[in-house]
Amino acid sequence: MNLILFGPPGAGKGTQAKYLVKKLNSFQISTGDMLREEIQKNTEIGKKIVNDMNDGKFVSDEIVNTLIENALFDPQKKNKLIFDGYPRSLAQAENLEILLKKTNQEIDFIFFLNVNKETIIKRIEQRKIVEKRSDDDLNTFIKRFDTYMETTKPVLDFYSKNPNFYEIDGASKIEEITAKIDNFIRV
Numbered sequence: 001m002n003l004i005l006f007g008p009p010g011a012g013k014g015t016q017a018k019y020l021v022k023k024l025n026s027f028q029i030s031t032g033d034m035l036r037e038e039i040q041k042n043t044e045i046g047k048k049i050v051n052d053m054n055d056g057k058f059v060s061d062e063i064v065n066t067l068i069e070n071a072l073f074d075p076q077k078k079n080k081l082i083f084d085g086y087p088r089s090l091a092q093a094e095n096l097e098i099l100l101k102k103t104n105q106e107i108d109f110i111f112f113l114n115v116n117k118e119t120i121i122k123r124i125e126q127r128k129i130v131e132k133r134s135d136d137d138l139n140t141f142i143k144r145f146d147t148y149m150e151t152t153k154p155v156l157d158f159y160s161k162n163p164n165f166y167e168i169d170g171a172s173k174i175e176e177i178t179a180k181i182d183n184f185i186r187v
């Protein structure tokens with residue numbers, strides 16, 4: 001089973017992805033985590049992206065698409081993909097369609113965790129304390145949210161026509177969101 005968790009920054013995609021990875025014995029495909037790892041390891045990619053990431057800007061499609069391509073072509077991960085934070089633009093969504101076709105895979109569920117800005121701001125403040133993420137200060141968050149509204153919302157319009165698309169209230173408690181997802185996937 002392949003899933004996409006979709007929603008604004010701070011919507012709880014990572015939390016649900018980690019739950020689903022265990023439940024479905026799958027792999028979390030978080031471009032944010034992959035990119036942070038590149039920065040931590042100080043790789044060539046890491047050096048290129050560090051400023052954009054800290055500013056809350058998007059990393060280029062070229063870099064992100066390469067990371068995704070590796071995951072899709074990994075035979076161990078076939079039909080065990082939990083996308084978290086990808087696709088984030090129409091170009092990325094189109095790239096994913098192509099890669100899915102090439103690797104003979106499909107997306108079984110798209111879950112949109114819908115949360116408003118105020119709720120997320122509270123969460124981000126909390127996460128900043130717990131995870132110490134350098135892109136979690138309020139100004140960066142507002143930039144990330146605005147980028148989401150501009151660039152990622154069109155992806156939502158694209159996926160909302162899909163029969164496997166489900167909107168979930170992302171302001172609910174973690175366990176409630178998990179229960180709703182469980183109910184849809186029925187595994």
Ligand code: AMP
Pocket residue numbers: 009010031032033035052053056057058059060061064084085086087088092135144
């Ligand atoms: P996330 O952990 O998903 O919130 O992502 C953190 C940051 O990584 C974002 O603000 C972007 O700078 C970058 N990033 C993550 N995923 C993508 C993506 N699919 N496309 C472009 N940039 C991304």
